Amino acid sequence: MSATTTARTSTARRPRTTGPDGGKRPRTRPVIDGVAMPGPFERTVKGVVLTIACALVILPFVGIISTSLATPEQVTEAGGFVLLPTGIDLSAYQMIFAGGVVTQALWISILVTAIGTTLSLALTTTLGWALSRKGAFGVRAMLLVVLISLLFNPGIIPSYLVVQRLGLLDTLWALIIPTSVSAFNVVVVRAFFVQLPNEVIDAARIDGATEWQLFWRIGLPLSKPVLAVVGLFYGVGYWNAFFNALLYMSDASKWPLQLVLRTYVVDGAQLGSQDLGIDAAALPPQTSLQMAILVVSIVPVLLVYPFLQRHFAKGMLTGAVKG
Amino acid sequence: MTAVEEPRTGRAGTLRPKSGGRGSGSRTPSGTGPQPVRRRQSWWQRLVRDRAVLLLALPGMAVIIVFQYLALGGNVIAFQDYQPYLGIGRSLWVGFENFQILFSGDPEFLSALRNTLVITLLQTVFVFPAPIILALLLHSLVSNRVRQIVQSVLYLPHFLSWVIVVAVFQQVLGGAGLLNNFLRSHGWEPIDIIGNSDAFYALITSQVIWKDTGWATILFLAVLAGIDKSLYEASAVDGASRWRQTWHITLPGMRPIIIMLLILKLGDSLSVGFEQLILQQQAVGLGVSDVLDTYVYNQGVLGGFWGVAAAVGLVKGLIGLALVLVANKTAHAFGEEGVYRA
Numbered sequence: 001m002s003a004t005t006t007a008r009t010s011t012a013r014r015p016r017t018t019g020p021d022g023g024k025r026p027r028t029r030p031v032i033d034g035v036a037m038p039g040p041f042e043r044t045v046k047g048v049v050l051t052i053a054c055a056l057v058i059l060p061f062v063g064i065i066s067t068s069l070a071t072p073e074q075v076t077e078a079g080g081f082v083l084l085p086t087g088i089d090l091s092a093y094q095m096i097f098a099g100g101v102v103t104q105a106l107w108i109s110i111l112v113t114a115i116g117t118t119l120s121l122a123l124t125t126t127l128g129w130a131l132s133r134k135g136a137f138g139v140r141a142m143l144l145v146v147l148i149s150l151l152f153n154p155g156i157i158p159s160y161l162v163v164q165r166l167g168l169l170d171t172l173w174a175l176i177i178p179t180s181v182s183a184f185n186v187v188v189v190r191a192f193f194v195q196l197p198n199e200v201i202d203a204a205r206i207d208g209a210t211e212w213q214l215f216w217r218i219g220l221p222l223s224k225p226v227l228a229v230v231g232l233f234y235g236v237g238y239w240n241a242f243f244n245a246l247l248y249m250s251d252a253s254k255w256p257l258q259l260v261l262r263t264y265v266v267d268g269a270q271l272g273s274q275d276l277g278i279d280a281a282a283l284p285p286q287t288s289l290q291m292a293i294l295v296v297s298i299v300p301v302l303l304v305y306p307f308l309q310r311h312f313a314k315g316m317l318t319g320a321v322k323g
Numbered sequence: 324m325t326a327v328e329e330p331r332t333g334r335a336g337t338l339r340p341k342s343g344g345r346g347s348g349s350r351t352p353s354g355t356g357p358q359p360v361r362r363r364q365s366w367w368q369r370l371v372r373d374r375a376v377l378l379l380a381l382p383g384m385a386v387i388i389v390f391q392y393l394a395l396g397g398n399v400i401a402f403q404d405y406q407p408y409l410g411i412g413r414s415l416w417v418g419f420e421n422f423q424i425l426f427s428g429d430p431e432f433l434s435a436l437r438n439t440l441v442i443t444l445l446q447t448v449f450v451f452p453a454p455i456i457l458a459l460l461l462h463s464l465v466s467n468r469v470r471q472i473v474q475s476v477l478y479l480p481h482f483l484s485w486v487i488v489v490a491v492f493q494q495v496l497g498g499a500g501l502l503n504n505f506l507r508s509h510g511w512e513p514i515d516i517i518g519n520s521d522a523f524y525a526l527i528t529s530q531v532i533w534k535d536t537g538w539a540t541i542l543f544l545a546v547l548a549g550i551d552k553s554l555y556e557a558s559a560v561d562g563a564s565r566w567r568q569t570w571h572i573t574l575p576g577m578r579p580i581i582i583m584l585l586i587l588k589l590g591d592s593l594s595v596g597f598e599q600l601i602l603q604q605q606a607v608g609l610g611v612s613d614v615l616d617t618y619v620y621n622q623g624v625l626g627g628f629w630g631v632a633a634a635v636g637l638v639k640g641l642i643g644l645a646l647v648l649v650a651n652k653t654a655h656a657f658g659e660e661g662v663y664r665a
Binding site for chain 2: 061122261
């Protein structure tokens with residue numbers, strides 16, 4: 001993002017003083033970097049288009065959050081979906097957190113995300129570091145193996161057979177290990193390590209640092225921004241993973257949140273008090289429960305999103321440009 | 324290049340299990356190494372010298388090799404009458420029998436193939452250009468603040484899972500959803516969208532646009548920011564309008580990235596949104612929503628026809644790979660960079 005910002009205003013800093021900037025008075029509209037400012041009609045159209053686009057993204061979330069909080073009477077009256085709640089009722093949340101299937105799935109998702117992200121970061125940074133050691137034995141060949149793996153996908157059935165062979169079916173490891181190393185992220189991390197100044201590494205080496213110390217004391221501390229992005233990407237990936245869970249988890253008691261979401265929200269299975277682990281006679285409307293589950297699955301993503309947003313342009317671009 | 328590198332890994336198994344022994348020693352150039360003085364070392368000395376690096380690489384490489392490369396071996400069941408309780412070792416070999424499904428005119432397979440191609444076509448025509456247009460729009464905004472706010476909002480759906488996206492669409496467009504409630508409360512007829520097979524392709528296309536258009540602009544915006552500003556200045560002096568500048572400077576500047584993404588898209592053309600479609604099959608039925616990937620899943624994992632499913636998956640993968648290679652070659656022939664250069 002910052003690259004764009006500076007590029008736009010960079011005309012002033014250019015050494016070329018004889019540029020066209022000064023001699024452009026005759027034009028009716030001001031010109032920035034050689035591009036004329038848009039006219040009022042164009043600006044209005046753009047404004048309308050972008051406002052509609054943003055509204056299409058934001059409004060559904062407003063509706064979902066409102067419905068999950070609205071009182072049962074209002075939900076029933078509205079026939080399902082409430083845009084502005086008149087009163088706040090947290091009973092839907094109390095029910096799904098009462099210890100039933102949803103709570104259970106939530107814990108599983110948290111566990112998988114935490115363990116998975118840690119493992120992924122460890123594997124990705126160590127491999128990325130090793131592959132950045134140009135000239136070391138086997139590094140070129142290993143890099144090629146990693147890059148080629150980006151070109152193909154082993155397929156659904158073969159992946160299933162490997163997980164089955166390793167005895168991971170119906171264990172939480174099936175949700176973690178197969179996706180623990182993303183070749184793309186390895187390439188991104190490697191690209192970052194490669195551009196670290198050689199002098200620092202050589203100096204540390206002369207002082208007797210081992211390879212592990214170089215990685216742990218120099219490589220990692222200097223690459224915090226890229227680690228943040230890659231870590232958040234992995235985290236969001238584990239949290240959102242649906243395909244692996246569908247494929248490898250037939251035991252419903254080990255389902256992560258996404259599968260519960262599918263069963264009770266997308267497929268619309270009824271959530272009874274037995275599923276929720278409560279013995280309340282009167283449940284809130286199904287819609288409120290469904291929306292509460294949706295909110296619970298969206299909120300973690302919304303919480304990390306600002307951090308992601310700040311870094312991801314940088315992280316993505318390192319990979320795209322150098323990969 | 325694919326074929327040359329892999330066998331090395333296998334051969335090196337005799338060296339030392341820990342090393343993984345990639346690369347056949349003497350051929351790996353060592354001139355670029357940190358210690359150019361000790362260039363003339365045998366591969367064994369270099370392996371011992373660099374053991375720490377290899378050890379760091381080992382766990383990550385192991386995951387990639389097992390789940391990407393060794394997994395490929397599972398494709399042999401395409402040639403077997405595979406029975407899970409017998410395993411690969413004891414299942415019967417049946418040659419190409421499983422592949423007959425591709426030619427026998429099986430209606431379910433043909434339907435999956437047709438749906439795949441239709442959806443890919445729709446996505447190339449409607450989904451692919453959307454981020455390019457949006458990126459041009461965002462790039463032309465003068466205010467950086469406005470642009471950043473719009474970007475923050477439009478990137479967000481990319482980070483939601485398909486389950487959430489499908490659920491959100493159901494809530495907004497479903498029978499009791501936002502749209503239909505609004506229509507009913509104003510005395511209009513509700514529209515049947517969710518679960519309506521006639522509207523299904525429009526629905527899934529708009530889902531993909533909603534989820535990923537914003538995020539996909541990120542690459543295009545980076546390219547736009549990198550276009551030489553002096554080109555615009557020079558053309559402005561020559562009296563070029565904004566539209567002419569877009570046509571003659573901006574779009575040509577974006578051409579390499581557009582071609583690269585089109586090649587990748589082509590390679591992916593037989594894999595259309597597994598998660599997105601499998602979530603909605605129950606609502607609209609297999610007739611319009613079964614694609615090759617869901618066919619493989621339904622036949623193999625759910626139906627137990629492992630061999631047939633693997634055969635379809637294998638052919639699909641090979642065609643995808645061939646498409647990328649051919650498209651890349653074609654791009655080179657037209658003087659473009661393409662995705663990679665071998």
